[in-house]
Amino acid sequence: MDENGDIDQSIFPAGLDDNKILEMYKNMSMLRTLDSKLLSMQRQGRAVTYAPSLGEEATQIGSAMAMRANDIFVPNFRQHGVYLVRGMPLDTLIIYWRGFEEGCKIPGDVKGFPYIVPVASQMTHAAGIAFAKKYKKEDAAVVAYVGDGGTSEGDFAEALNYAGVFKSPLVTIIENNQWAISVPRSKQSAAETLAQKGVAAGQKCVQVDGNDVVAVYKVVSEAIANAKDGPTVIECVTYRMSMHTTADDPTKYRDQAEVDLWRTKDPVDRVRKYLSRKALWNPDFEQKMNDEHLKIVDEAVEKAEAFKPDPKSMFENVYSYVPEALQDELDDAVKNNFWQG
């Protein structure tokens, strides 16, 4: 689907129809609502440093909707849209961004792992999870996310190589948003594409327009269907419209002209154009949908803000049991009321 919402029917993905495209649109819109809420909460001191997803909706929603029920995902720190599609309780997700470990208590049926901050280190876990899926003879693929900067990390290379050797059911999604904080894609690697980094690991490699939700859905679906025969690397070429995190100011390191150019390739606008032509969208629909999404997000925020941390939980979850000496440290804190002051 191009910037005008026109679809090349000759390569239209199997299993996709207008109802599903409408669902994609709703999910992408919901992600924008959630993203802008978390951003404003951070600005108000109600959330910690936050990594916005603005501009990367097609990559996240398209790939997540391509996953089958048993597939499992391994994110970095930006895939809020994947959690959304997979049914993560929003209040739990918000608790993470409010700075509490309880935000990583992901229900089993979400089939996903917690956010990972050290760049690309999650790729090695994904390689191991994919190995385990095959070892247990489960028909499931592991979908792992990494950024353009992450492809420069040793863990990225080690993990791809490992999954290649064991022919593990791993689908690696390089969410290439062109910027690793202030370092542009051109300074990240001399490779012509990031997808080709999979070649050396013996993996199938695909590069796709990461702002085209239909194309992302198609290539990820195919990679998942092929995962039982081995891993695939997919580079989704997208753009980070916002800051890396709330801790940086992109006007300091990139030209507005570049941002303006990418705005014309917006992943949500093009789907809106498509749906509008199909009479599945109008301004009234948009208003109602956004109101509904905002209500859901506000309710989740309210629930998340009602969460009260229990300092004892820090001590009780270090090991599968509380060793005596650690219990002494806990008892000391409780006895002396350190948490009341």
Add this chain to the structure above:
Amino acid sequence: MKTNMVGAINNALDLGLQENPNVVLLGEDIGKDGGVFRVTDGLQAKYGESRVMDTPLAESVILGASIGMAMEGLHPVPEIQFAGFMLMGFGQLANHAARYRSRSRGAFEVPMVVRTPISGGVRTLEHHSDSPEALYSHLGGLIVVVPATPYDAKGLMLKSLHMRDPVIFLEPTKLYRLFKQDIPDDAYEVEIGKANLVKNGSDISIITYGTMLGVVNEVVEKKGISADVLDLRTINPLDERAILETTKKTGKVLIVHEAPLGFGPGAEISARIAEKALYDLDAPVMRVASASFPYPFPGYENFYIPNALKISNAIDKLLSM
């Protein structure tokens, strides 16, 4: 069976593989070759390549993939060929294995046993003789054990395989084939977090573990003194109770380890004694350890590792106070 530490660990892994189909062994050269120290010898032939597997030469993914396997229901036992090379995967242990349970408030756990040879005395090349137990213990969240006998090695390994925590299982290279011991053929566990009072005396307490246990025992026997010799076996969590008990009993404490002196395990042990048993002491706590710098080349190692004379002098000094 009468066996050395290599045989004891091999036997424990064999029993572990036998009892739990989710136990898998992975590492460089551990399959056909049986590991560079032959600890996994014969296990691939017995359990197949899917359970005892040679991996690519990449320490970070060996540990990171093990974390993934553990979270997905397996109980991996990665081998890192030498402790020096484990630093390439240190980020995986510190950033993930040590805190995944805590950071998910128990929703995810990382049951795995990371095996690696430690300590020197066998004239290996550089980077092959480090004693990094303090590094891993300092992180918190990782169980760190160092067996000193074949009996303890087997029992601690089986216990580790039954735990839901990441265990850093440090095997002193020098003790691999130093002596044999009669140990039970069947499975048994040695408790983690419990020190072993291997000698019972009254004049002095010597707290040690790993390669230094045998040296300490020899010195004590040769001098004919009445000493408590406490083999820690687990470095983290420390058996604080046993440490304080022996301190109260003799009032004089000597800590002996091969790891470097500065910021070593001895510092932690003596700090705990100072905080909780200062008035039971009749003399300052003393430490005998390797010098406070990285392990030297093998030509210099005998000038570096604590020897019998150094331990003997420290005992004399403490007993004279």
